[in-house]
Structures are given as structure tokens and as C-alpha cells.
Amino acid sequence: MDYHFTEEQGLLRDAFAQFAKEEIAPHAAAWDAEDHVPMDIVPKLGEMGIMGVFVPEEYGGAGLGHIERCIALEEIARYSAGLAMMVFTHHLGVAAIVDYGTEEQKQKWLPGMCDGSCVCGLAVTEPGGGSDVAGLKTVAVLEDDTWTINGRKCFITNSHCAGVTVVTCRTGEDEKGRPLMSTIAIEAGTEGFKPGREENKLGLRGSYTGELIMDNVKVPAGNTVGAPGKGMPITMKELGEVGRASMAAIELGILRACLEDAVAFAKERVLYGKPISKLQAIQFQIAEIRCDYEASRLMLYNAAAMKDEGTVGAEFSMAKYFISEAAVRSAKRLMEIMGGYGFVNEYPAGRYLRDAAGCIPSCGTSEIQKMIVAGETLKKF
Amino acid sequence: MKAEDINKILILDQGDPVAGQLLAKAYAVFGAETEYVVLKAHKTHNIALRMMEQTVREENPELVLIGATALGEEIAPALGVRFRTGVAAHCVDIKVNDEGRLTFLIPAFGGRVIGEIFVPDAKAGHPAIATVKPGIFQQRISLYDGFDRTDIGSAPSVRIIDVDALAADGSIPEGSKTQGAFRLAEITPRQRAASDIASAELILCGGYGLGNEETWHKLEALADKLNGAAACTRAALDAGWGCMEDTMIGTSGRAVSPEIYVGFGISGAAHHTCGIAGAGRIISINTDKDAEAFAASDYKGVFDAEQVIDALLDQIK
Amino acid sequence: MNILVLIKPVPDPEQEKNIRIDTESGRIVREGVKHVIDPESRNALEAALQLAKQPGREPGFVAALAMAPVQMKDKLTEALAMGADEAYLLSDKAFGGADTYATSYTLAAAVRKIEAEKELQFDLILAGTSSSDGGTSHVAVQTAEWLQRTHISNVCSIQLPDSTAGSSLIRVIKRSEEVMLTFEGEGPAVIGVTRDINKPRLVTAMGIIKARKKPLTIWTIEDLGINPDKAGLAGSPTKPGRLFEPETGRAAEEPWQTPEEAAAGILEIIREAGI
Secondary structure, three states: OOOOOOHHHHHHHHHHHHHHHHHHHHOHHHHHHHHHOOHHHHHHHHHHHHOOOOOHHHHHOOOOOOHHHHHHHHHOOOOOOOHHHHHHHHHOOOOOOHHHHOOHHHHHHHHHHHHHOEEEEEOEEOOEOOOOOHHOOEEEEEEEEEEEEEEEEEEEEOOOOOOEEEEEEEEEEEEOOOEEEEEEEEEEOOOOOEEEEEEEOOOOOOOEEEEEEEEEEEEEHEEEEEEOEHHHHHHHHHHHHHHHHHHHHHHHHHHHHHHHHHHHHOOOOOOHHOHHOOOHHHHHHEEEEEEEEHHHHHHHHHHHHHHHOOOOOHHHHHHHHHHHHHHHHHHHHHHHHHHHHHHHHOOOOOOHHHHHHHHHHOOOOOHHHEEEEEEEEHHHO | HHHHHEEEEEEOOOOOHHHHHHHHHHHHHHHHOEEEEEEEOOOOOHHHHHHHHHHHHHHHHOOEEOOOOOOHHHHHHHHHOOOOOEOOOOOEEEEOOOOHHHHHHHHHHHOOOEEEEEEOEOOOEOOOEEOOOOOOOOOOOOOOOOOOOHHHHHOOOOOEEEEEOOOOOOOOOOOOOEEOOOOEEEEEEOOOOOOOOOOOOOOHHHHHOHOHHHHHHHHHHHHHHOOOOEOOOOHHHHHHOOOOOOEEOOOOEEOOOOOOOEOOOOOOOOOHHHHOOOOOOEEEOOOOOOOHHHHHHOEEEOOHHHHHHHHHHHHHE | OOEEEEEOOOHHHHHHHOOOHHHHHHHEOOOOOOEEEEEEHHHHHHHHHHHHOOOOOOOOOOEEEEEOHHHHHHHHHHHHHHHHOOOEOOOHHHHEEEEHHHHHHHHHHHHHHHHHHHHOOOEEEEEEEEEEEEOOOHHHHHHHHHHEEEEEEEEEEEEEOOOOOOOOOOEEEEOOOEEEEEEEOOOEEEEEEEEHHOOOOOOOHHHHHHOOOOOOEEEEEEHOOOHHHHHHOOOOOEEEEEEOOOOOOOOEEOOOOOOOHHHHHHHHHHHHHHH
């Protein structure tokens, strides 16, 4: 058991951190303020190997694992959680294709997804409910080797920029009348398929979150990702292992931003003739943030290591639940440490709080995570 | 090597004031019993290196002093290998310690640390070699127009070797148009700052704490109005505000000794204090009350640089 | 064009303010200080990669060479991840305490060994002109002297101006205080580059994967066949004495309460000095 990064992972983290400092940090506040989605950075993310970090080399990826993927997301989110949302959602769709796609699908889509020329998306949530996946209403009917898809998805990240979206559709029923789903890939520009309203979000700004409208969209049967009827387990697995892990990594990045900014501010801000870092009350706040960060880090990378070994269970649920709540409280602590400065938009504390809160409903709310963790705990202990 | 073993010191004159500074320092440390030889060689690398090598062989000095210019920085280490001896680079001081040993003081880690360097086995035939940046030693003996610093005491006896490779009109001699296997194809003058900081009596220096290009330009305008020179730190230069490289002060830049130096928004990393240690009076303005620059200043003001610059521009109207 | 790059692992210059001297031993405290590839070494490596892999030319190879403690091996891996084809680390207790004379002697011995093994001569050896820790600007020049090759430092541009096949003409611009000097010639030569010659590429995930398969060789003093009294502290004609933090001895008076008072005070000082 080794809690330290390997030499390679350390190198990778330094490279991604340097990239984030140069390309993301100078613009993150503006992207948030203007809700501007920085599409021009996507090819650079491709060059760095971030877009396809876990995709096998033969398809243009870097062939690394999920620890490395989480490292990338943590480093991006440390400066821009909004951009990290675009990248993680892209990874969700890519993972579905890598894990369940046919050779033909992989050859067709993965290279562009790795070099940054094609952003991917995954669409599950509907106006009728997100937590209630089984209740989704988007329908796909197969006839003559063609799917006809009708429905609406909402709160979909990358809605307005994805080149390929993997959409979870209801495609039938099993012998007990329970719904069967399939995950079907739809390329942007397919007739009848288009993004609808774009949400104006409180946080995680600088990423597209919007509606997807499927109005008699016709795609070939060859666009089914994985076996037809297996859409539910495919969706749950990717959301569970890639989605939750990503949210945990993004929240970890936000947490680290809170920690670093809290320390920097405390050392600079002078009150009563000395920096406030000398005051115990501030020191206790910083200690709490630090412990939250270290515990979070261990939970996330432990879960990622287990996924790379193939043994992960509810660890990502635990990590996502714990880290997202820790990030929200750390952001609030940062605002308290910064006093008035924590409340003006010139400083990022408010953005961290908004972003941290925004991660909680994604890939399963804290309540959903607790249900999953309770279920696993009651079986195991 | 003990200072008393030094009988002859060779100094390279590349045609700029540093040779006079080196001579003044050497004389102050070693006195009139030592012989001083100055090689006046053209500024082109190839000639100067060959002539220095030849002169060292002929003259057998125990100590060689070379200005740490772009040229000097290549000649000194090359001589170090050719004469199997040690080279102390970018000395901030040369002295004789309590045990009578020749001691060089050099900066490391950007000047944050100063270290003593000795060349124990130096002797005639394997001289100790040291380079010093122009401006580190402020006292200067003018080599060719007579001696203009009477506080040195009696004038040293100096023998000047004038390389006859120098063409009378200052043009580059044929033989120096190569650097080893490379042929000199072109010389283009560099864009230089309007006033040379080396001779300015008042220098206003801007650091990263200026914050933006506009404030840098205000500092330039202010320097102009006060008849001083504007200078910058490495951080300000790298920020891309349009500072000129030949006005950068620091261990990787230039050393200056103006009568008055005012630093704006400089954190005072020691490399900077190495560059201005010889200044008359140093004033520092920085918002960080713990800025290292303050320890090296005569006067300090914990204020925003831009505000003070604005106030100055306002008050001199 | 085959190029060797001298790489120097140094304490991170951005953490310069954390450098401390242990007052008892008088030595620099290196523990806990993160080390990086010296910035100018990175520029040298970037220049080598651009020159050796120029499109339209026969690709050459780039070797990275460093003399450092074995814990610095990851800096060589980083050089491979940036794109170098091979890396060599010279690591031995006997190399410790080396000044630039002994360091360059050791590096030159390694260059000769690599060239002998590969039966070629490097067209260029690139290095930073000056490192951020020692800052002597000696090593590139002295390595060239040991190898008896041309050296040019303070180079801000290196180009291959002749696009005819097989041409190895190199054009180099050197910056000195008053002029820019343009030199042309063919190798072999040792060139010290400056920070502004290029912007070094970032390591990418793909680079790190590819680095796994590239050779990283570690040599001891025995592998190089150098006499121990020519290496390390023993082989150094300069010997270090005490280290100390510079004294500045100035008063640091704080006479002004507002920016306006400071401005007035500064003007007063300037007037008094008669400027």
C-alpha cells in the first residue's frame, strides 16, 4: 500500500499544474464573471494528453489510468471548476465508449476525442428527474437497423459544444415490465437533435449546461454503445466510477484552492499590528481546512487506485460525499477568514463557494451517495 | 594562496570602465609593492582570449582580474581550464582574511547567500582568476587620463600592454573575425535605454509590485522629469511591460551605485540588493512591510508604489 | 543534427526565499527544497529538440546529460518526457563538492564516452549560459575547453539557415552589452543559451508514457574512468569557505505617514543631493 504518487505521477502532476498556472489561472475569474466557455483551450488540453488521459494509446490517448485522470481534474479545478466540468463530462462519454464501444466506434470517435477536436457528452437527466434514472422518458425505437429517438434532456454539461453525446434512452421492457435502457451515441448536427435552452448557473460557470432536444432523431443501430438493453448498468457504472470520481477530484481542487488562498491571505493581512496568521482563531480555521484537504486527498486517490486495480466499490461515493461537503465548508471558512474581502467579486472566495455547492447535485446528490454507502456498509460490516 | 605571495596582478581592459574599477580595488587591497599589468585588448572574444593566454604565459601573474561582461565571462573560465586553475565568478568583494589568505566573496542563489572562495594552489603559472561585474567596485582609477582619485594614496605603477592587433580606427582586425570554428558574419547595434544607468546619479527602479504596465510608464516619465534613469528588476522585465534589458539591476543584471536610488514595488530578493549595495542612499517603497528590501534601505515607506509615484508626479509640477 | 544537452537540477528558483543556511554547519539546507530542471537548461533542451527534429530535415537525436545526486534521476526522466531520446546521469559520491572546473571535466569525460560508444561526434552541445543557483556562467565554456571545441555563450538565437539536404551550417546570435554578434559555422561547438531564446514546451501525458521506453543510463566515476583526484572537491581548484547571508547595515528609517509625505520626503532628499 503506497499513499505516495509514483515518480511518473509526480511528473505528470507538476506538468498539469504548470499548464493550469499558465493557461487557466489568468483567465478563470473572467470565464466565471462572463460565463464564457473557453473552447480555444480544448486543443491545448488535447496536446497535454488530458482529454484522453485514460484512453489506450492505440486510439490516440495517453494510456494512463484514473489516478492520472483525477490528478488532471484536481489541477484544472484548482483554478477553474467550470472548465473541469467540461473535461469531466467529456471523460464520462469517452469512458462509455472505451469500456463498451465496438472497435468501429472506438476507431471512429476516440482519436478526435483525444486530440481535442471532438468534445464528448453524456446525457441522462431529464425534466422528470435526475435521481430517478429508472423513470426517464426519452424513448428510442429500433426499426430497420435505425433508432428513432424522441425526448428531452436537461442540466446536461457540454450541451452546446459536444461533437458526440451518449444519450441514455428507454428502449424496451424486461419480462417483469421493468424499463430497459440503451446508451446511444448521437453526433452533433444530426437532424432533429439540437441543444435547447442554456442555463444561467450560480456556479460552475464557464461550462455549458443546457437542454438537449431529440425530435425524431434517426441514428444507425451501430451507434448503440454497449449491448442494447444494458443502458442502465452502463450509465450507473460510468456515473458511479467516472462521474463521482470526477466530482470528488473537482471538489478536491476547489478545496485546495481554499487552503492555498486562506494561507496566502492570512500571511498578508495585517490586523492589530501583525498578520492574522498569528491569531489562534484563524489558525484553527486553517487547520480545519488542512485536515479536510488531507483526508479528502487520501479518500480520492485511494478510490482511484482501487479503480485502476479493478476493486473499487462504494469508495467513490464516500469520497464524493465527503469531499463535496468538505469543499463547501472550506469555502465558507475562507470567506470568514477573508472578512469583507471574501464577499467581493474581485476575490475568488465567493466563486469557490458557488462552485463547491454546484458540484453536490451532479452525479448523485449527497443523499444518493449516503444511500449507496449505507447499502454497502450494511452488507459488509 | 596568501596575499603576500602576490607579486603581479594582470587586468584585462576591454575598453569599458571596469578595468579602472578592478585596478582601484586591487591597489586598495594589495598596495604599491605589487606590480600591475593591464592588457588592453579589443572587445572581440577571439583576440582577447588569445592575447590573455599569451600574456599570462609571458608575465606569470599570480592573480588575474577580468570584468564580468559578456566577453569577460567567456574569457575567464576558458583561461581557468587552459591554466589548470580556479576562477571565482562575479565577486562582490576581494580581500585578505585574518589569516592573510586571498579571499573572494561570491553570491549564490541569486545573491541570497554570499560565499567565500579560495584558490589555494594558485601561483605564478597557475594564477587565481576572478571576474567582477562593472559597478560592483565604485572607486575607479582612470587608466589613460591620469589618476583621478586621490584617496587611493600614491598612484600605483601600471604597465599597459596595448595589443597591436587594435586597428587605429577601432575597426575589427581581420584575425578577430572568428570565434573558434565560427565566423563573425554581422554586428548590429542593440537597442539601448535613453540614459545609461551606469552613470546615473538618480535611479528609480520598478519591480513586480508596480502591478501593471501603466504604472511602469509613469515611473519612466517620473525619472525623466527628475533627470534620473529608470531601471527595472528581473521580475518587472519578465512581466513584459516594455522595460529595457540593459536597465535591469540584479545579480543576473547590472550593478549600479547612484547617489540616490528609489525602489518601487521591489520585494528585495537579495539579488537586487547585490546590484545596488554601492548606492549612496536607498529608499524603498513597498506594500509588504516585511519586504526584504527594507533591511537594505536607508528609508522605507510601506505604501502602494503607484500612489507614491502619482504623488511625486503631482508635487513636481 | 545530433545534439547533447547539459541539464542542471537546481533548487526551485521560485522558492528562492526559502533557501536557508544552517548556522552551525554553514551549509545550505537542501532537505525539503523542491528541485527542478534549471530554467536555462530547459531553454537549451527546447532549442535542441527544435533543431534536431526540424521538419524537412533528417531527424537527429537529442541526449540529456547531468551530473547530480541519484535522487535527481527524475529530472532526467522529465527531460526524456519533454522529448530527449536518451538520458545520462553521472552520479557518485566522488563527484560531490565539485566546482565548475571539476564539473566540466567530468561532463567532458562523459561526452567523450557517449561519443565513443555511438561512434559519432555531437554537432552541438547546448547548455544554459548561467544557472540560477551558482550563476557562474562557467560550465558551458569550460566543458568546451576540455573538449577543445568552440564555445559561444549568451546566445539568444540558433538557426539552421541552409535548407539544402545534409547542410550543417549553423547561425548563432550572441548578445553582448552593446551589440548583437551573428556567427556562422559548422559544428562541433558548445553553445550557452539565454532565457529568451525560446519558450520551453510543457511535459505532456504522452511524453511521460514515451519516456518509459527511452534509455536512462547512470554512470559512476568508475564507469567514466576518471581519476578520483580530478573529480569532486578533490579535483576543484577553488575551495569554498564560510557561507553567510549578506549584511546590509542600513538604518531603514520610516519617517513618512502617507504616500504624499513619502513623495515630499523623496523630493527633499533628491534636492539635498543636488541632482
